[in-house]
Amino acid sequence: MKTTAAFVLAAANLVAGHTTFQSFVIGGKDQGQHFAVQTPSNGNNPIKDVTSSAMVCNGGTATSDQVEVAAGSSVTMQWHHNDPATTSGDSDEPIAASHKGPVMVYIADAATNGEGAVWTKIYEDGYTNGKWGVDNFITNKGAITVDLPNLTAGDYLIRPEMIGLHEASTQGAAQFYNGCGQIKVTGSGTASLPSTGTDMTKAYSATDPGVLVNIYSGLTSYTIPGPAVWDGASTDSSPSTPTTTAAPVSSAAPSKTATPTxxxxxxxxxxxxxxxxxxxxxxxxxxxxxxxxxxxxxxxxxxxxxxxxxxxxxxxxxxxxxxxxxxxxxxxxxxxxxx
Structure with a gap:
């Protein structure tokens, strides 16, 4: 009985450290719990299999809601420890301080449903001067704020993610937390997402140096896993043919009155x-x-x-x-x- 009770208590303590993406904050106003946010199918439990389909949107399903965000403006994604959020008296709100690791944000065209090589990384916060992205996340009370690229108007999925590396010295023990939100980008932006992006079921390997790592061994640097952050300007479109910048080429025949040398x-x-x-x-x-x-x-x-x-x-x-x-x-x- 004592063994069972100890196991239940340990399991409860582990769950206590988890977190979920629950709402958007636009212009300083929270848009409401789960409005335009896909509710994860496994609660606030982490994902440990980096090839799992849950790596796409944490098992969430599309909703009929969207939040409108102007191209090039900032968008905030609010996370909480429990769902529904119970912030008062919760020492692990928005996540347990022990769950140190990087924070990243990806974006994809909504029409893809996030399936396949369609995700583009637009933000990351790893390890700088002894401070982790998750440390900053806790300081910001569970808010992840990013500036959108100057995207063309349309419907997109935005996917914040963090990795808990507190047990990552063992292969397969890193904890992944992600979620998907649905945004409608407005305005006259001109940047199109690269036609080839990242498949989230293939983005990471269990042996990547940023996934299999001992953060307690005097770490001085850290390699953030996954692709590089997109610069927000490069596209796969071919540039238009220059019409005014090319140096003119003379086709005139030599003058008949030129004096020979x-x-x-x-x-x-x-x-x-x-x-x-x-x-x-x-x-x-x-x-x-x-x-x-x-x-x-x-x-x-x-x-x-x-x-x-x-x-x-x-x-x-x-x-x-x-x-x-x-x-x-x-x-x-x-x-x-x-x-």
Whole structure:
């Protein structure tokens, strides 16, 4: 009999530390117990199997209620130890202080019913300067407040969650608490949730470092399990084709009145001398002019001024390469000289 009584007392003490998501607080006003909140099927008991379907919405079923929240505004989710809440004289309200661990919030399109890889993490509070997310949760009297991303208007499920790690040094003993609420986002937000999210039945492993952990072993850091927090801006939509930011590309033909330069002519002469029958390529604005090169020895000047006339060029050509090259140059396509 004493053994049975001790067991019942121990079980009662364990249950005493649990908690449930019970209401929304919008604009400082509590919207009422279970209004737009899915009541969990297993009371305030924790989930220990991370692959259980209860990891989605704690066994809750959809209600006909919704709370309206403007895109980009804050929303508060109120938790209590017991359901219905009996806050007076309850030392474990909203949760036993021993249940230390992280607090997280996910969101999904309501049309998915939370099933599959549809959840996006929008908030997390792990372990900072010796204080846990659950410590902050207790300080805030069971309220979890998050700023919504600038979401497009529509119906969403929001899923707060916390993990009690007080027994998590044993595999499968971490305690998960979650619940789902139903919100209607209003306004002119433009951010769409990523098309591929997280499946809550596959989000965690029993051996993840943030799930299987001894929090009493001089912990100095903690790895929050699950995906990273979404930045609220990235989407899977392809960006529109730029129309005004691309640098313009000129397609205009070279001016017929442009004065030829010595480097451009030297290039044309080299081409004509090497293959007399080939027509030189037409210069374009995007082609870089080759650097001037030596054209060989001669009795006259071996270089041309930066600008010159065709007569000066022919005279120079006769002096440096001989009359035969000059004749070939005359047969060169006139576009090579940009006259």
């Amino acid at each position: 010595s480097s451009a002519v030297a290039s044309a002469v080299a081409s004509a001398s090497a293959t007399p029958s080939a027509e030189p390529a037409t210069p374009t604005e995007t082609q870089a002019a080759p650097a001037p090169t030596s054209t060989g020895s001669g009795s006259g000047s071996s270089t041309l001024p930066e600008t010159f006339t065709i007569e000066q060029f022919i005279s120079w050509l006769k002096t440096t390469t001989g009359s035969s090259s000059a004749r070939r140059a005359r047969r060169a396509h006139p576009r090579a000289f940009q006259l």
